[in-house]
Amino acid sequence: MQQISDYELExxxxxxxxxxxxxxxxxxxxLSARDMHLTKNTIITLLSRLIDKGLLKTNxxxxxxxxTAIVSADEYQSSQxxxxxxxxxxxxxxxxxxxxIQKDLLSASDYEDLKKHWQTILEKAESxxxxx
Amino acid sequence: MIPCCLRxxxxxxxxxxxxxxxxxxxxxxxxxxxxxxxxxxxRNRLSKSWQYYIWIVVxxxxxxxxxxxxxxxxxxxxxxEMRGTDSTAAPESPNDQSMTAYNTIKHEAGSSDDxxxxxxxxxxxxxxxxxxxxxxxxxxxxxQIFFFLWxxxxxxxxxxxxxxxxxxxxxxxxxxxxxxxxGLLESFGHIMEQNRxxxxxxxxxxxxVSSPLLIGFLRPRIILPHTSLSESDFYYTALxxxxxxxxxxxxxxxxxxxxxxxxxxxxxVYLMSREINRLCELSCDERVIATLxxxxxxxxxxxxxxxxxxxxxxxxxxxxxxxxxSKELLKGRLNAIMQYKKCSKPIKFIxxxxxxxxxxxxxxxxxxxxxxxxxxxxxxxxxxxxxxSRSDYRIECEDTIYYIYVDGAGEADKPLSxxxxxxxxxxxxxxxxxxxxxxxxxxxxPNLVRNLESQxxxxxxNGRISQEDVELYxxxxxxxxxxxxxxxxxxxxxxADGFDHPDDNDDHxxxxxxxxxxxxxxxxxxxxxxxxxxxxxxxxxYLENRGLLEEYNENGIVTVKxxxxxxxxRIRILMDLRPDxxxxxxxxxxxxxxxxxxxxxxxxxxxxxxxxxxxxxAGIIGDLYDTLSDTAEENITPRRSDVSTxxxxxxxxxxxxDLNRLTRAEVSDKVRKALDTCEDGRWYxxxxxxxxxxxxxxxxxxxxxxxxITGSEKGDxxxxxxxxxxxxxxxxxxxxxxNRYVLLAFCYTxxxxxxxxxxxxxxxxxxVTYTEGHT
Numbered sequence: 001m002q003q004i005s006d007y008e009l010e011x012x013x014x015x016x017x018x019x020x021x022x023x024x025x026x027x028x029x030x031l032s033a034r035d036m037h038l039t040k041n042t043i044i045t046l047l048s049r050l051i052d053k054g055l056l057k058t059n060x061x062x063x064x065x066x067x068t069a070i071v072s073a074d075e076y077q078s079s080q081x082x083x084x085x086x087x088x089x090x091x092x093x094x095x096x097x098x099x100x101i102q103k104d105l106l107s108a109s110d111y112e113d114l115k116k117h118w119q120t121i122l123e124k125a126e127s128x129x130x131x132x
Numbered sequence: 133m134i135p136c137c138l139r140x141x142x143x144x145x146x147x148x149x150x151x152x153x154x155x156x157x158x159x160x161x162x163x164x165x166x167x168x169x170x171x172x173x174x175r176n177r178l179s180k181s182w183q184y185y186i187w188i189v190v191x192x193x194x195x196x197x198x199x200x201x202x203x204x205x206x207x208x209x210x211x212x213e214m215r216g217t218d219s220t221a222a223p224e225s226p227n228d229q230s231m232t233a234y235n236t237i238k239h240e241a242g243s244s245d246d247x248x249x250x251x252x253x254x255x256x257x258x259x260x261x262x263x264x265x266x267x268x269x270x271x272x273x274x275x276q277i278f279f280f281l282w283x284x285x286x287x288x289x290x291x292x293x294x295x296x297x298x299x300x301x302x303x304x305x306x307x308x309x310x311x312x313x314x315g316l317l318e319s320f321g322h323i324m325e326q327n328r329x330x331x332x333x334x335x336x337x338x339x340x341v342s343s344p345l346l347i348g349f350l351r352p353r354i355i356l357p358h359t360s361l362s363e364s365d366f367y368y369t370a371l372x373x374x375x376x377x378x379x380x381x382x383x384x385x386x387x388x389x390x391x392x393x394x395x396x397x398x399x400x401v402y403l404m405s406r407e408i409n410r411l412c413e414l415s416c417d418e419r420v421i422a423t424l425x426x427x428x429x430x431x432x433x434x435x436x437x438x439x440x441x442x443x444x445x446x447x448x449x450x451x452x453x454x455x456x457x458s459k460e461l462l463k464g465r466l467n468a469i470m471q472y473k474k475c476s477k478p479i480k481f482i483x484x485x486x487x488x489x490x491x492x493x494x495x496x497x498x499x500x501x502x503x504x505x506x507x508x509x510x511x512x513x514x515x516x517x518x519x520x521s522r523s524d525y526r527i528e529c530e531d532t533i534y535y536i537y538v539d540g541a542g543e544a545d546k547p548l549s550x551x552x553x554x555x556x557x558x559x560x561x562x563x564x565x566x567x568x569x570x571x572x573x574x575x576x577x578p579n580l581v582r583n584l585e586s587q588x589x590x591x592x593x594n595g596r597i598s599q600e601d602v603e604l605y606x607x608x609x610x611x612x613x614x615x616x617x618x619x620x621x622x623x624x625x626x627x628a629d630g631f632d633h634p635d636d637n638d639d640h641x642x643x644x645x646x647x648x649x650x651x652x653x654x655x656x657x658x659x660x661x662x663x664x665x666x667x668x669x670x671x672x673x674y675l676e677n678r679g680l681l682e683e684y685n686e687n688g689i690v691t692v693k694x695x696x697x698x699x700x701x702r703i704r705i706l707m708d709l710r711p712d713x714x715x716x717x718x719x720x721x722x723x724x725x726x727x728x729x730x731x732x733x734x735x736x737x738x739x740x741x742x743x744x745x746x747x748x749x750a751g752i753i754g755d756l757y758d759t760l761s762d763t764a765e766e767n768i769t770p771r772r773s774d775v776s777t778x779x780x781x782x783x784x785x786x787x788x789x790d791l792n793r794l795t796r797a798e799v800s801d802k803v804r805k806a807l808d809t810c811e812d813g814r815w816y817x818x819x820x821x822x823x824x825x826x827x828x829x830x831x832x833x834x835x836x837x838x839x840x841i842t843g844s845e846k847g848d849x850x851x852x853x854x855x856x857x858x859x860x861x862x863x864x865x866x867x868x869x870x871n872r873y874v875l876l877a878f879c880y881t882x883x884x885x886x887x888x889x890x891x892x893x894x895x896x897x898x899x900v901t902y903t904e905g906h907t
Contacts, residue, residue: 005312039321042314044332048351049310 001071001079002053008046010036011074012055012069023061023070146279148500152197153282153394160194160391161400162497163490168403174486180468182483184415186490187388187408193494194391194401203498233474283399290393301347304355308336313359316366323370328380343439346373350380368420368435375416385412412463417465421472433469436462523750525608536608539563558584558612560605567597569605578685580613581606644702680708680717687730687738698741701726705749710736718836720752726754790879791839791852799825799875807875815893817878817900826876826902827891828853835874848889855896872899 004012014030015022022030024043031038038046047067050056055076058065072077089095100106106114141156167186175183200204257324270457322333331348334353341355354373361369376382388408395401421429428697464794501593526537533545534557541561556572576583588602597605664715681691689698689706695720696703704724708717712730744752796804803820807827810816816827840851 038314039318039325041321041324041332042317045317045334048334050331132695 001055001076001083003083004050004053005046007038007042008050008053008055010034011043011050013073014065015056016073017071019071021066023064023066027066027067028070039128141601144396147275147752150275150278150282151209152498155209155498156194156197156403157395157398158208159205159494159497159499160190160395161398163190163193164400164404166490168407168737176471176481176645177479178486179479180411180415180418182487184411186487187404187411188384189487189490189494191387191391193497194395196508197499199498199500200495204496206498206500209500225283285396286393289396290390293389293393304341304345304347307340308338309357311337311356316359317364319363320370324369324374327371327374327378329374330375333374333377344373346376346382352377352382364431365435365438368432371420371804372416372432372435375419379416380417381412381416385409391728410464412466413461414465414645417469418472421469422474427701429469430470433466436465436469458895508873527608527611532610534558534612536560538604539891558605560601560608567601567605577615579610580616584609592857597794650697683738687741688739689728695721695724698726698728703728705744705752707744707752708732708738790877790881791836791837792877793835793837794825794875794876794877796873799877806905810903810905815895815901817891817893817904819904819906822879823905824878824880824891826854826874827879828874828895830872831856831895832873837876839878847893848880850889851892852876852878853897866897 010031011027014027014034018026019028024047027043027047031043047056047058050067051058053071055071056067057070058067061068084091085091086097097106101111143489148393167190181295194309285748289841294804319333320333323329324333329634331352336353336355337357337359338355341357344354344356346352346354354370354377356369385408388405392401396710417432440689471747525539528535536558537545538560539562541563545561545566546559556574556577558567558569558572561568569584572580572583583607585602588597588605591597592599592602635717684691684696689696689703691697696706702721702724703719704721705716705727706719706721707728708730710716711734716730716732716736726747729742729744730868731740731742733739795809799807800820803825806820807816807820807825807829810818810829811828812829814828820827838853838855838856840853842849854876878891893902
């Protein structure tokens with residue numbers, strides 16, 4: 001996945017926040033709700049760059065374009081995390097987690113939650129294996 | 133023969149097309165020169181925008197083939213055309229002359245003999261041969277070459293421009309990165325909003341481009357060499373490029389490039405293209421500074437200077453819109469910026485006046501309009517507006533032929549013979565030529581105008597007749613049609629001609645003619661088209677249409693894959709004869725074993741099926757193979773001279789016609805020598821040692837033929853009818869490919885030895901004209 005600029009990410013967030021697709025007017029409304037006022041040319045330009053990068057697609061509804069996210073927020077986050085992990089920790093997830101814990105970015109209760117979550121994933125995986 | 137015909141049609145169009153292109157180029161060039169010549173007068177007085185956009189008038193003149201009725205270029209090219217046809221009026225394509233129902237022939241005394249002699253001498257002296265070839269065809273060949281040269285040049289140039297542009301765009305895009313700086317993007321967005329520029333324009337940075345430029349048709353984008361621009365530089369740069377974008381200058385540039393491609397052979401268009409490119413920048417500057425203060429104008433000039441040398445070396449002067457192109461141009465632009473003054477009212481008025489003048493000039497210059505630009509509707513309406521006066525022509529009816537004497541032509545100018553077989557015809561007789569239209573059936577006559585019009589249309593398109601001719605033809609046809617609708621079809625009858633008048637009460641009189649090969653589909657007047665239809669016309673379809681197969685079935689003859697079977701035996705020869713001896717159908721199949729003759733009664737019902745006697749069958753096959761043609765055996769063509777229409781001369785002693793099919797090997801050396809001088813696709817009658825040889829090169833040897841004698845006061849009228857035999861038999865197919873000519877020896881002994889006779893040749897029911905010659 002190609003890297004996107006801050007403002008492009010802002011636009012993606014408004015679209016994700018709008019249920020994965022939005023009209024230009026909806027994007028403008030949601031941006032101004034967050035006190036971001038961009039010119040039309042900037043918004044359209046950034047949107048078309050996002051289309052080029054493969055994060056959005058458009059389909060015309062009458063004369064208006066509806067922008068739909070091809071990549072969901074989760075997919076974007078995980079791919080960005082992988083990218084970050086590769087870039088900074090050279091793929092070493094343990095290092096990332098220890099940094100998170102050391103810097104108190106991950107609280108003890110969060111950590112317990114994650115452990116439980118991990119356990120259930122493992123159990124599911126074991127019971128699901130025979131079916132393949 | 134068919135490809136030849138197609139080629140001819142195309143070249144006619146090409147001639148017209150080439151004339152059109154040349155006339156457009158000429159008109160456009162005059163406009164270009166006019167504008168360039170008077171440039172010193174207007175360059176500093178009229179607005180740059182006007183100077184820029186006035187070229188649209190020139191481009192439209194160069195591209196659009198619209199023209200007023202009379203225009204300079206149009207009349208110039210038509211004049212050339214008239215001069216061309218004057219000298220080439222006599223020679224027609226031999227094919228068309230002989231084979232179509234329409235003929236324009238010069239028939240001066242002995243001219244046909246001369247033609248043969250000409251052809252003979254041409255063989256000996258190569259220089260003489262330059263006179264005899266059809267000059268029109270010669271011109272057409274040339275225009276064909278020119279057409280392809282032009283097309284190739286235009287395409288090559290266009291493809292080159294396109295690929296150069298595409299690779300430029302590709303290189304620029306490859307080295308570009310999107311401008312991420314939201315501050316710059318936003319100020320750019322604000323510039324667009326301030327200037328109310330709609331649409332979306334992206335911003336990219338590419339350090340390789342020599343100066344800011346705007347590219348992309350679908351997704352326009354401005355490429356900046358770098359982002360370290362001062363605020364004012366960025367502002368003016370953006371404004372300049374956005375002005376290009378707003379004015380759609382790229383489309384204008386490509387339009388001018390397209391014009392250059394189409395008129396690549398014209399040096400003037402390159403001057404035009406250069407002027408447009410120069411003025412594109414000047415007028416863009418003018419537009420930008422129109423709203424600026426004096427100080428701002430100076431800043432704008434500074435931006436232009438700063439842009440020089442700021443970037444890399446990528447440059448495309450072809451179709452992208454750059455901020456600067458050359459130092460000279462930049463100097464001119466800077467001067468223009470500082471000298472800028474708003475247009476005063478009088479200047480605006482003068483601008484309007486000059487524009488009007490140029491529009492008028494563009495219209496008057498016009499273009500060459502091919503004759504086919506006149507629609508059929510024009511032709512139909514024309515007689516009302518420009519009706520030739522009634523005194524210009526005189527109509528006489530002989531038999532089923534209407535002779536219309538035009539421009540004082542008289543009986544002496546009439547074609548020598550015209551046999552119609554019961555079909556109706558219109559012969560327009562001029563002093564030096566005549567035009568024949570037909571054949572029309574009785575049932576066509578009430579719609580004669582419409583029928584004639586369709587025949588005229590193609591001739592008009594081919595440039596063989598003029599619009600005035602058509603007007604006259606349709607006027608006459610209207611008269612005759614009127615006479616028919618008042619059920620007085622023969623009102624122009626001269627009736628002192630000794631011809632039998634057709635029986636008006638008999639709707640099928642042409643069917644009773646003794647040798648009818650009317651296939652019940654419309655013959656068009658164009659022979660070559662007939663041939664095509666004929667070849668494509670599938671045998672079984674044709675028979676089915678006539679209900680023949682069904683009739684055969686009832687009589688125990690079945691068809692399997694185009695082969696006929698009788699009592700489970702394949703039929704070799706199938707002769708289906710009408711009571712008068714003419715063929716209803718004929719088929720030969722060399723895989724068959726039985727030979728049959730079907731005999732029909734007066735109501736054309738099959739009454740008897742009989743086996744052919746062996747010797748008769750052998751005669752037919754021999755004739756087909758052309759090995760026994762010199763013997764006195766029966767031809768496949770029934771001899772009809774004994775039952776033809778009773779004629780006065782028949783009362784004494786029956787005349788004898790001896791008609792035989794020959795191959796070239798069978799004739800004497802001097803006849804063969806004469807045949808060698810004959811052109812292809814043209815009928816000849818060559819006299820040698822008391823015998824006449826009918827010859828046509830370019831037709832299948834598998835024809836049927838029949839002589840027919842009718843009497844007239846002038847003497848015997850002999851019609852030799854030649855008809856293509858259609859058959860799917862492989863033998864005939866082989867024969868078709870083996871010999872492709874008609875050669876008949878024709879010897880006639882009139883009942884009265886001193887009597888004169890006249891010979892008419894018909895091919896597939898249509899009388900053809902032939903050239904006479906002798907050895």
